[in-house]
Amino acid sequence: MRTGAKRFQPQQQQGTQLRVLSMSSQTQSGYGRNAIVPAEDAALTRVGFGTPMGELLRRYWHPVCLSAELGELPKFLRILGEELVAYRDRSGRVGVLGAHCCHRGTSLEYGRIEENGLRCCYHGWLFNAEGRCLEQPGEPPDSTYNERVSQPWYPAEEYHGLVFVYMGPLERKPLLPHYDTLEQESAGHVAYRNHSRGDVVRCNWLQLQENAIDPIHTFALHGYNPGVFGFTDIYSILPEIDYSRHDHSITYERDALLPGDRNFLRVVEAFVPNVRSIPPPVVEGKDPEKETERARMIGWWVPVDDENTVGFHIEAVSPDRPMFQPTGPIPDRPYEETQRTPDDREAQVSQRPIAIHALEHLATSDRGVIMFRRLLRECSRMVENGDDPPGVNRDPTKRVIESKARNAVSLAE
DSSP states (O other), X not given: OOOSOOBOOHHHHHHHHHHHHHTTGGGSOXXXXXXXXXXXXXXXXXOSTTSHHHHHHTTSEEEEEEGXXXXXXXXXXXXXXXXXXXXXXXXXXXXXXXXBOTTTOOBGGGOEEETTEEEOTTTOOEEOTTOBEEEOTTSOTTOOGGGGOBOOEEOEEEETTEEEXXXXXXXXXXXXXXXXXXXXXXXXXXXXXXXXXXXXXXXXXXXXXXXXXXXXXXXXXXXXXXXXXXXXXXXXXXXXXXXXXXXXXXXXXXXXXXXXXXXXXXEEEEXXXXXXXXXXXXXXXXXXXXXXXXXXXXEEEEEEETTEEEEEEEEEEBTTBOOOSOOSOOOOOOHHHHHHSOOHHXXXXXXXXXXXXXXXXXXXXXXXXXXXXXXXXXXXXXXXXXXXXXXXXXXXXXXXXXXXXXXXXXXXO
């Protein structure tokens, strides 16, 4: 039971931690413990072709760029360790091909966009969105060699301003999912890159995704630094936390008793493998009518490779519900400023390029992270056994995924 509003007191908590340490590991120095770094948990973090997590990720659709980024020139991409090129042909169709031309390996990022495909700059071979070679200008007029070669390609679709790619086995291709929180009537949509941790985040995708199911960091990290990137001082009130597992997601409920007999409930949902639904962070806890709302943003953390990640968001917006995330690049802050007021970027990227799970000491407050990792392992085993992982759907009547994420401000009971 809650006993009232409790403010974050870092000095008092630090003392408690030190007393615990003095009874156990403080009797040892860092000799050997700090110098020797175990291997990462490859089954959860490595994303290359053929790895357990790489194969799981390849059973889902991933955003790879903004629709607006595909103009007169192709766009080079690196996703899941693979080099790709995205383009929009002159008929308006989006395609994603392997970056290196199957003829002699020249990158198609230098190719010429035409009515029905992308032509390699080196020898003029023309490929459509399914990798079919339409023309080979240097071959004899009666040659059929173009029918016997093809360019690697991936299915691509657009959804509310993002270009999505499916990189798994073609015969297992699911429908591109839609989200109910983005399908609200009278809502517009804004798609943008998540620059909150840099244009390309210099760390593994999982430690970014796990942040969405870690509510205590909103108290310790954001509550101790109110005002940084939108979080208000009510996050400094220690909440009660509960977690729930669903078909292909984990949710947490963050419940805090505010001054003035008001209650702030925040629900966040993390879907496997790399999707999250988060309600607006800017909550003052004063207006139950305006500050009670369901989530209106869906985000993705997409692995570039094992040690780099890119993020994307789609927000549903309306005149009375403006955007709550910045769409443009966030300038680098001076190092001293990041030390004084660290944010998610500092907390997650500094965990090493790939966080070492073997060195962690997970506690009860990490229950959401533990549940999410367990769910990922279960999903990975399903793929290894030849089954579809949860969230993969081919039924158009079940295409829309329901999100449970929301904010609720109310009078305390």
